[in-house]
Amino acid sequence: MSQNDGVTRPLTRRPGRPLGGQLDVSRDVVLDAAERVIARDGANASIDAIAAEAGVTKPIVYDRVGSRADVATALAERLSERMAVAARSALGGRGFTRSSLASFIEANLRTVVDHRDLFLYVTGGSTDQTSLGRLVLAEQSVTPLAKALQNWRQRAGLDPSVADSWAYGMVGMLQMASLWVIGSPSANPRVVADQLAELLWYGLVGERRPDEQSNNYDP
Amino acid sequence: MSQNDGVTRPLTRRPGRPLGGQLDVSRDVVLDAAERVIARDGANASIDAIAAEAGVTKPIVYDRVGSRADVATALAERLSERMAVAARSALGGRGFTRSSLASFIEANLRTVVDHRDLFLYVTGGSTDQTSLGRLVLAEQSVTPLAKALQNWRQRAGLDPSVADSWAYGMVGMLQMASLWVIGSPSANPRVVADQLAELLWYGLVGERRPDEQSNNYDP
């Protein structure tokens, strides 16, 4: 819409099918373009801008990917895949230890920092009726995590029914921490990751201690 | 705009200053109307609808409260205040124990469930440039929690520098768990709260155990 300034100017091209056969613009090409636009212009990227970056027009985007929510979901898949890769590489086949938990968290935080605006686009609302879309997209991280937790708890002889709650809780914790780290340059991902690992570790491994220990906490 | 259907119908009132002195529409009246609209029509409530519910027009809303983001922030203040009240009442002056932690979490979850659409409105994007607004608004819960954590850790002789990370992390955990509970009717707030308390408790109270215990976890 921004290049349609002069009505008097003759159109560079009349509408119709392009000359050289099919426009070879696949779904992935559109999504690549979306990522470029978001990285360049920020998280409030319009479908028009994405289409322009891909060298096509809006209906192509709708045909190849879908609505804006679909674009966000597709990009969420990409981002969570990247986070999984980073996390796996950070763990490097080590067993599940406190320090590997910290590495896992740190890898997630750093991936978000590296894809700051993509993260904001993906977690950023679209208040439609699908404000629950954020959940749908979080589930891309939640589902494998819940599965891993469940397997591990089961093998360790611990109650596996906590897997879902914990997975949602941990993903939410990571998302909020990421948002915080993104927003405040003073926050150091390594330190934050270590502190969150400290918070989670003892609960994860099923440490027990006598209940009802009063510390005189006043919220 | 929805009641302006008939152009032929004479206006009920010409523009201008109202007859009976000042229109007694305070900021709180507007915010009350906003809550009613959101509760009735869902989280995707427009400023027009809010104004209509308050019996005024859009510019009044902008004068009394501000932009849409300001409305969301103001409503976030109200919601977080309500959550704090519910949590305090659930704790009832008990000390900080595992079961009181579970009560705290459960109170939060139930408050969100009771104000489902308000929660969705408040946490629901508005991708402007202030997608970080979600963080700003989360800080209404984070700040007091961080303060409490810091005081408590200090008095208990534990490292207080974890307070910020933990507060952001816990608020994120609560928000995501709330979203999940809202979306899936099968999730029981009491059970989820207990499970999350289980996850957090041992880390919060500073349980120590020999590091590097391998459980052969494979993410």
Place this chain on the structure above:
DNA sequence: CGAGGGAAGTTACCACGAGTAAGAAAGTGC
């Protein structure tokens, strides 16, 4: 007591973005 100025709202508008309908050019089959 009448005119001017400010206070307080309303109408009407703009900008902009999501999503879609209608139409035009290139290719395809008979």
Place this chain on the structure above:
DNA sequence: GCACTTTCTTACTCGTGGTAACTTCCCTCG
């Protein structure tokens, strides 16, 4: 050669946030 299909573009509708311009009332001052 002509209808038909495919594939794309243009141009539109619709809803919403935000604002400008204008209208009316009241209060004060000469």
